[in-house]
Amino acid sequence: MEYIIIVLSAILVNNIVLAQFLGLCPFFGVSNKISTAAGMGGAVMFVMTIAAIVTYMISHFILIPFDLIYLRTITYILVISSLVQMVEIILKKVSPPLYQALGIFLPLMTTNCAILGVAILVIQQEHTLMSGVVFAIAHAIGFTLALVILAGIREQLELVNVPRGMQGNPIILIAAGLLALAFMGFAGIV
Amino acid sequence: MNQAKNFTKGFIRENPVFILMLGLCPALGTTTSAFNGLGMGLATMFVVIMSNIVVSLIKNFVPNKVRIPCYIVIIASFVTIVDLVMAGYMPALHEQLGLFIPLIVVNCFVLGRAEAFASKNTLISSIIDGSGMGLGFTLALTLLGAAREIFGSYALFGFQFIPADGMLVFILAPGAFIALGYLIALANKLNK
Numbered sequence: 001m002e003y004i005i006i007v008l009s010a011i012l013v014n015n016i017v018l019a020q021f022l023g024l025c026p027f028f029g030v031s032n033k034i035s036t037a038a039g040m041g042g043a044v045m046f047v048m049t050i051a052a053i054v055t056y057m058i059s060h061f062i063l064i065p066f067d068l069i070y071l072r073t074i075t076y077i078l079v080i081s082s083l084v085q086m087v088e089i090i091l092k093k094v095s096p097p098l099y100q101a102l103g104i105f106l107p108l109m110t111t112n113c114a115i116l117g118v119a120i121l122v123i124q125q126e127h128t129l130m131s132g133v134v135f136a137i138a139h140a141i142g143f144t145l146a147l148v149i150l151a152g153i154r155e156q157l158e159l160v161n162v163p164r165g166m167q168g169n170p171i172i173l174i175a176a177g178l179l180a181l182a183f184m185g186f187a188g189i190v
Numbered sequence: 191m192n193q194a195k196n197f198t199k200g201f202i203r204e205n206p207v208f209i210l211m212l213g214l215c216p217a218l219g220t221t222t223s224a225f226n227g228l229g230m231g232l233a234t235m236f237v238v239i240m241s242n243i244v245v246s247l248i249k250n251f252v253p254n255k256v257r258i259p260c261y262i263v264i265i266a267s268f269v270t271i272v273d274l275v276m277a278g279y280m281p282a283l284h285e286q287l288g289l290f291i292p293l294i295v296v297n298c299f300v301l302g303r304a305e306a307f308a309s310k311n312t313l314i315s316s317i318i319d320g321s322g323m324g325l326g327f328t329l330a331l332t333l334l335g336a337a338r339e340i341f342g343s344y345a346l347f348g349f350q351f352i353p354a355d356g357m358l359v360f361i362l363a364p365g366a367f368i369a370l371g372y373l374i375a376l377a378n379k380l381n382k
Contacts, residue, residue, distance in 0.1 A: 019363050021219035025298055028211060070274060073292045074266040081259060110262075113215050113296040120292060169211060170375040177367030184364065 003134050005190050010138035012186040016114055017146040018179060023114030027147060028172060037151035039101060041144025045137065047087060047109045048118055051080050052136035055119040056129055076119055081110040114143060146183075150176060197318050200326030206299045207330035207370075208377035213299035216290045217331055218366040224347050227335025229283045230290065231328025233276065235321070237268045238300050242320035245308040261304045262295070269295045299327065330373075337369045 014020060017027050023044070030040045055076050063069050088106045091099040099106075109115060118139050122132040153175050162171050206212045216234065221227040244264050252260050273291045276284040284291065294300060303323055308316040339345055342360035344352035359365045 021215050021363070021366070022293075024214040024218065025212070028214065070270065073270050073273065073295055074263065077262055077266050077295050078259070081262060111296050111298050111301060113293045116296050117289060117293055120289060124289075165375050165379060166371075168378075170371040170378070173367050173371030173374065177364045177371065180364040180367055181359070184362065 003131065006131060006134050007138040007141075009190045010135060011142040011145060012183065013190055015142045015146055015180075015183050016118070016139045017143055018176070018183045020117070022117040023112055023143055026108065026112055026114075027143075027150065027176075028169070031147055031151040031154055034148055034151045034155065037147040038144065041140070041147050042101070043106055043109065044112065044114065044143055045140035047080075047084060047106070048115050048140045048143075049133060049136045050087065051083055051115050051119050052122050052132055053129070054079055054083060056122060056127075056132050059123050072120070072123075076116055077110075080115055080119070084109045114139070146179070149179060153179070193315065193318055196315055197322040200319075200323035201329060202326075202377060202380055204323075205326045205330055205377060206302075206323060207327060207334075208374050209381065210299070210302075211374075212302055213297045213327060214370075215293060216297060217327075217334060218363075218370060220287050220290050221331055221335035221338055221366065222286075222342075222361050223339045223345075224332055224336040226283070226286050227331035227333075228328065229280070230287055231324075231331040233272050233287075233291065234294055234297065234300065235324030235328050236272060237265060237294050238303055238324045238327070239317060239320035240268045241265045241300060241304055242308040242316040243313065245304045246311060246313045246316035249309045257309065258301075258305070261301060261309075265300055265304065266295045299323075334366075334370055334373060337373065338365055341365070341369070 010016070016022050017024065026040055026044075031037050058075060058079060059069075059072070063072060063075065084106060088099075091106075118136050122135055125135075127135055150172075154172060157171060157175065166174070200206065202208075204210060207214065207217045213234070216230050220230040241261070241264050245261055248260075269292060272294070273284075276287075276291060303320060307319045311319070336346055338360045339347075341357050342365060343356040344350060344354060345356075357365075360369060
């Protein structure tokens with residue numbers, strides 16, 4: 001039951017992009033096409049889950065016992081960027097098709113604030129390892145959902161006449177705003 | 191390069207938020223009021239200037255292959271300084287900005303200045319570039335915060351000019367996207 005609440009709240013109520021403003025760069029950067037949006041979502045889910053597990057371990061077995069919690073930002077970002085490199089090397093060797101599919105999205109992961117944000121949130125909200133993993137996966141699903149919906153809207157936007165001043169980025173932001181408004185309708189469910 | 195131009199390019203012409211669309215997470219996440227926007231902008235500006243200084247000083251000693259991890263560690267150190275100083279001296283603002291302070295480290299705008307400018311230019315132009323771009327970022331966040339505060343609670347920097355409840359949607363998440371959309375349209379107009 002507890003996990004169902006975590007999942008519903010992460011995907012719909014507190015959507016990581018539309019309500020918490022994390023991971024906005026890829027949200028606007030790679031949402032031109034539904035297929036690339038789904039690829040990015042898969043890559044984020046993969047790295048976010050692993051990063052949450054690894055940073056949880058580091059936090060509970062190294063940083064907290066040795067009272068080094070002020071080093072959190074530096075350690076986490078180093079761990080995440082080397083993790084991304086490692087995942088890239090392993091995938092290239094073990095599963096070339098998956099590596100091909102994730103392609104350029106993997107290196108971009110280091111500067112995706114959603115990854116670091118979720119890693120910090122797992123510690124701040126005092127999750128256990130298991131609920132932390134569920135939390136990370138649910139947030140990644142929420143990220144993918146928002147990305148794919150926005151990509152769908154943008155594909156439609158190319159066919160309509162947008163007023164000249166609003167062409168390009170402004171109309172995408174307004175569309176994202178309306179999407180966020182729609183997601184606010186879920187506010188009462190948990 | 192003309193230093194005055196170098197300083198002012200971040201205000202409108204290459205404004206990190208309005209034109210380059212960098213650093214959007216803090217720009218949308220922290221600007222529920224003009225004061226919060228200003229605080230976040232100044233914190234980021236400090237990090238950008240300091241990391242630009244260090245990066246431009248060490249640019250000749252860092253091997254090309256490991257430069258990005260080096261820059262990230264430098265930025266992360268200054269972010270930790272900002273985090274601890276803010277928690278100590280401005281606990282209320284620190285509480286408001288919350289998660290977004292440690293997240294300055296993955297703000298693509300900060301790393302972008304280190305990589306695109308400070309790693310190729312002299313110390314003096316790097317400081318000027320960092321201050322100009324940092325001011326542009328602060329300006330953008332304060333403007334966005336002011337717009338949301340004016341419409342959302344009919345107030346500016348906490349001073350209420352119409353005694354009524356504002357349009358709540360501008361304080362909530364959707365208003366951030368919509369307000370930024372209109373501000374970008376305005377900046378595009380000014381840029382022409």
